[in-house]
Each structure stands twice: as C-alpha cells, then as structure tokens.
Amino acid sequence: MNEHTLKQFDTDMEAIRSVVLNMGGLVEQQLLRAINLLKSGNDEAVQDVLADEERINSMEMEIDQLCTQIISKRQPAAIDLRMIMTFLKTANDLERIGDEAKKVASKGQEIHDSKRVTVAHLHELSWVSQMTRQMVQKALDALARLDVKAAAEVLGEDEKVDAEFVSIVRQMASYMMEDPRTISVCIEIVLIAKAIERIGDHAKNICEYVVHVVKGKDVRHASLAEIQREIGKG
Numbered sequence: 001m002n003e004h005t006l007k008q009f010d011t012d013m014e015a016i017r018s019v020v021l022n023m024g025g026l027v028e029q030q031l032l033r034a035i036n037l038l039k040s041g042n043d044e045a046v047q048d049v050l051a052d053e054e055r056i057n058s059m060e061m062e063i064d065q066l067c068t069q070i071i072s073k074r075q076p077a078a079i080d081l082r083m084i085m086t087f088l089k090t091a092n093d094l095e096r097i098g099d100e101a102k103k104v105a106s107k108g109q110e111i112h113d114s115k116r117v118t119v120a121h122l123h124e125l126s127w128v129s130q131m132t133r134q135m136v137q138k139a140l141d142a143l144a145r146l147d148v149k150a151a152a153e154v155l156g157e158d159e160k161v162d163a164e165f166v167s168i169v170r171q172m173a174s175y176m177m178e179d180p181r182t183i184s185v186c187i188e189i190v191l192i193a194k195a196i197e198r199i200g201d202h203a204k205n206i207c208e209y210v211v212h213v214v215k216g217k218d219v220r221h222a223s224l225a226e227i228q229r230e231i232g233k234g
Contacts (some may be wrong), residue, residue: 009074016066016087017144020094023059024140026052027094027101031136031199034105035129038192040112049105056098063091079213086209090143093202097136100202103195104129107188125189128164129196131157135203142207148214148231151207155224161200168193 030052037045067088070076076084135154142150172186211219211227219227 005074009070009076009080012066012070012074013080013083016063016070016084019059019063019066020087020090021140021144023056023063023091023094024136024143026056026059027097028133028137028140030056030098031101031104031133034101034108035133037105038108038125038129046105046109049102053098053102056095060091060095063087079216082213082216086143086213089209090206093205097199097202100195100199104192107192107195111185111188125168125192125196128161128168128193131161131164132196132200132203135161135200139203139206139210142210146210146214148211151210152224152228152231154207155204155227158200158204159224161197165193165197 030049033045033049033052037049067084071081071084074080135157138150138154138157141147142154169190172190175182176186205220208219208227211217211231215230215233217230219230222230
C-alpha cells in the first residue's frame with residue numbers, strides 16, 4: 001500500500017472499531033437495564049430493553065457492511081484480516097448478548113407480573129448477573145486495548161459463572177422438591193440464569209478473539225491453562 005492508501009485503511013479500521021465499541025456500550029446499557037428490571041419489575045424498563053435491541057441489530061448490520069467493504073477494497077492479510085474478522089465476530093456476539101438480555105428482561109417481567117417472585121429467588125441471580133455484566137465490560141476493554149492479560153482474566157471468570165449456574169439449578173431443584181408450588185417460578189429462574197450464563201459465554205468469545213488477534217493462534221477450544229501459557233509466550 002502507498003502512504004495515502006495506508007492512511008485511508010487506518011481511518012477505515014478506526015471507523016469500524018468505533019462502531020463496534022459504541023455497540024458494546026449500548027449492549028452494556030441494555031444488560032444493566034435488564035438486570036435492574038429483575039429487582040424492580042418496571043414495565044418501562046422492558047420497553048427500553050426492546051428499543052435498545054433494535055439499535056443493536058442495526059449496528060451489527062452496519063459493522064457487517066463496513067467490514068465487507070474494507071475486505072473487498074483493501075484485501076488485508078495477517079493481523080489486519082484477523083482484526084477485521086474479530087470486529088465481525090464481536091458484533092455477532094454483542095447482538096447475541098442483546099438477545100439474552102431481552103430474555104432476562106421479559107422473563108423477569110413475567111415473574112414480577114405473576115407476583116410469584118421472592119427475595120430468596122432473586123438473590124440467587126444477583127451475584128452471577130453482576131459478574132457477567134462486568135465480564136462484558138472487561139471483554140470490551142480488553143478488545144479496545146488488545147490486552148491479552150485482561151482477556152485471560154475474563155476467561156477465568158467464565159468458569160466461575162458456569163459453576164454458579166450449576167449451583168442455581170441445584171438450588172431451584174431443592175426449592176421445587178420442598179414446595180411443588182414453586183415449580184413454575186423456579187423453572188423461570190433457571191431460564192433467566194441460563195440466559196445470564198450464555199452472556200458470560202459471549203464475553204468469553206470476545207476475549208478469545210483478542211488472544212487470536214494478538215498471538216495469531218485460535219484458542220477457541222483450548223483450556224484456560226493452555227491459553228494462559230500462550231499469553232505468557234514472548
């Protein structure tokens with residue numbers, strides 16, 4: 001590439017990066033609203049979450065178009081191509097996080113409307129929902145800075161979220177055996193917990209993309225220990 005073309009390529013890449021991070025900020029906002037709704041049952045919050053989803057879907061399509069254009073025009077290779085593919089895949093994961101946030105909001109609203117929710121039930125979701133929100137935030141920060149060490153921290157937190165999901169399922173099973181009248185609400189709590197666990201998975205995916213960009217190695221099916229060894233290499 002000549003100097004002018006190189007500068008234009010950098011400008012185009014920065015434009016895509018900006019849209020991806022803006023999309024991430026919107027997803028964080030949507031997720032926070034969904035989590036807060038679990039506590040409040042506010043009808044207006046549900047509408048806000050749905051409105052966020054429309055904007056998120058639109059931004060995903062914009063990122064897809066921008067990435068397609070830059071690939072066809074510049075034919076990037078090596079790390080530049082990995083970065084573009086990371087933008088594309090991150091946008092997809094962010095859109096999926098938005099879908100899961102919508103599930104959390106809609107199921108949470110159903111529980112509140114039915115008057116079947118209890119403080120004990122919501123407490124089971126409080127810690128894990130806050131952890132996954134922080135995972136999304138940290139994953140986006142790792143992407144913005146291409147920080148593989150920060151990405152590895154999020155990968156470790158995903159294992160904690162998975163363990164918490166298993167704990168919630170066991171706790172709900174216990175509630176249902178003790179009082180069959182709680183079966184319906186406990187099943188809905190498990191569905192919310194599963195949506196939250198999936199959000200953690202998508203944050204994990206974003207961090208794996210960061211490692212791939214920086215290290216040039218696909219670590220999607222590697223263990224946490226293997227990823228940490230890869231990051232530790234010079």
